[in-house]
Amino acid sequence: xxxxxxxxxxxxxxxxxxxxxxxxxxxxxxxxxxxxxxxxxxxxxxxxxxxxxxxxxxxxxxxxxxxxxxxxxxxxxxxxxxxxxxxxxxxxxxxxxxxxxxxxxxxxxxxxxxxxxxxxxxxxxxxxxxxxxxxxxxxxxxxxxxxxxxxxxxxxxxxxxxxxxxxxxxxxxxxxxxxxxxxxxxxxxxxxxxxxxxxxxxxxxxxxxxxxxxxxxxxxxxxxxxxxxxxxxxxxxxxxxxxxxxx
Amino acid sequence: xxxxxxxxxxxxxxxxxxxxxxxxxxxxxxxxxxxxxxxxxxxxxxxxxxxxxxxxxxxxxxxxxxxxxxxxxxxxxxxxxxxxxxxxxxxxxxxxxxxxxxxxxxxxxxxxxxxxxxxxxxxxxxxxxxxxxxxxxxxxxxxxxxxxxxxxxxxxxxxxxxxxxxxxxxxxxxxxxxxxxxxxxxxxxxxxxxxxxxxxxxxxxxxxxxxxxxxxxxxxxxxxxxxxxxxxxxxxxxxxxxxxxxxx
Numbered sequence: 364x365x366x367x368x369x370x371x372x373x374x375x376x377x378x379x380x381x382x383x384x385x386x387x388x389x390x391x392x393x394x395x396x397x398x399x400x401x402x403x404x405x406x407x408x409x410x411x412x413x414x415x416x417x418x419x420x421x422x423x424x425x426x427x428x429x430x431x432x433x434x435x436x437x438x439x440x441x442x443x444x445x446x447x448x449x450x451x452x453x454x455x456x457x458x459x460x461x462x463x464x465x466x467x468x469x470x471x472x473x474x475x476x477x478x479x480x481x482x483x484x485x486x487x488x489x490x491x492x493x494x495x496x497x498x499x500x501x502x503x504x505x506x507x508x509x510x511x512x513x514x515x516x517x518x519x520x521x522x523x524x525x526x527x528x529x530x531x532x533x534x535x536x537x538x539x540x541x542x543x544x545x546x547x548x549x550x551x552x553x554x555x556x557x558x559x560x561x562x563x564x565x566x567x568x569x570x571x572x573x574x575x576x577x578x579x580x581x582x583x584x585x586x587x588x589x590x591x592x593x594x595x596x597x598x599x600x601x602x603x604x605x606x607x608x609x610x
Numbered sequence: 611x612x613x614x615x616x617x618x619x620x621x622x623x624x625x626x627x628x629x630x631x632x633x634x635x636x637x638x639x640x641x642x643x644x645x646x647x648x649x650x651x652x653x654x655x656x657x658x659x660x661x662x663x664x665x666x667x668x669x670x671x672x673x674x675x676x677x678x679x680x681x682x683x684x685x686x687x688x689x690x691x692x693x694x695x696x697x698x699x700x701x702x703x704x705x706x707x708x709x710x711x712x713x714x715x716x717x718x719x720x721x722x723x724x725x726x727x728x729x730x731x732x733x734x735x736x737x738x739x740x741x742x743x744x745x746x747x748x749x750x751x752x753x754x755x756x757x758x759x760x761x762x763x764x765x766x767x768x769x770x771x772x773x774x775x776x777x778x779x780x781x782x783x784x785x786x787x788x789x790x791x792x793x794x795x796x797x798x799x800x801x802x803x804x805x806x807x808x809x810x811x812x813x814x815x816x817x818x819x820x821x822x823x824x825x826x827x828x829x830x831x832x833x834x835x836x837x838x839x840x841x842x843x844x845x846x847x848x849x850x851x852x853x854x855x856x857x858x
Contacts, residue, residue, distance in 0.1 A: 428669070429669045432669050432671065433669075433685050506702075506704075508700055508702050508704040509704060509706065511667050511698075511700065511704065512698075512700065512704035512705075512706070513706075514667065514690075514693065515665055515667065515693055515696070515697075515698035515700075515767075516693070516694070516718040516722070516766075516767070516770060517690050517691065517693040517694030517718060517722050517770065518690070518718065518721070518722065519690045522721065526717060526721065527706055530708050531706075531707065531708050534708065607750075
């Protein structure tokens, strides 16, 4: 019995050292804020890159035959764009995100000292590759009849994509996309490599100065978990709303 | 004697190959305004491919198609504008599952013809009334039966006020008891003077409604004529053979 009291007593003391003393909890909030900033920014960039790359790749695949028939500049331009997208996907998916992040920070943007915009950039470029393939898979999974119905009404390629294919695609890929967002949120925990005080780095540095790893790291883990739970429930709600049309 | 303006679609030496396989080997025909042309033929004969080249869902590999006097096979032609005038109905309906019936019917008139929402919706409701589905306007396609879906698909195409309607085996995916309701709508449409090109296996419909029947086999129009000529006095052995198999 005495041991348990001792344990809780010391836990209270460590809590004080780890979070309250020297206002260390502020570091955690700063870290959390940076994690959120990087995740949200990267999410935004990733979605934009993802849509563009998926559009290029799937239009190339879908229209290859008619592009070849028509020949000329359109075919050449599409082939080049498709080639660029393929190289992008290969490099980004073939190398670790930490390495990409460090290359961005130490090689490409040497003069920028703030790691947060670099993090947004690097994680955005990285996420874009995965989002692009998710979107492309989604577009290819939509029955070609939907596409033909759109075109037969007189919609051009882009209008058909925008009004008919993408809304259906988005619904189909939402669970996978949610997965990618969760992965992105957690991947930003390596931002400390380029000097960003993110949530993980904040927890780790508190642990370093207080010699207490238990509390800060478990707290950090719990915060990630809560964020993922919130994200999952938001996506679940969105999915329910979009499911309105399948009865 | 038909004048030039009577011809809506003029098909000249149309060819289509998929890689090494020649599906259409030079099709020549003219479709006049108000004419109902029914295309029959064995499966794999190229009849659906022919229909789909008419609005360039399949890009021809040779020959020309003139629609209302314009060469739509010319890459300079903006095919999207001409497709607005060519309604198409598919075997698999291809309604947009994420939109209500009303939205399915109004999206193209609103986005492409610049109609107001109210105007497009009132026109869509009129069309839905004609096919007896006005009470389903707010339903989603998944809540409809096959026959209802196809009737919606027909009026969705009609909402664009097309000059010709192309039907690609419109009853082939339907349960037998639903074929009648769709054919009834098509008959009414034919009676209203709409130009129609119909690929179908419904020989009864061809006999009753067609002005002209095309028998396509091996990528060419092997025989054509009025339903009476084609069904009662087939000349080519292939057509005789085909009819002996489909007519009970």
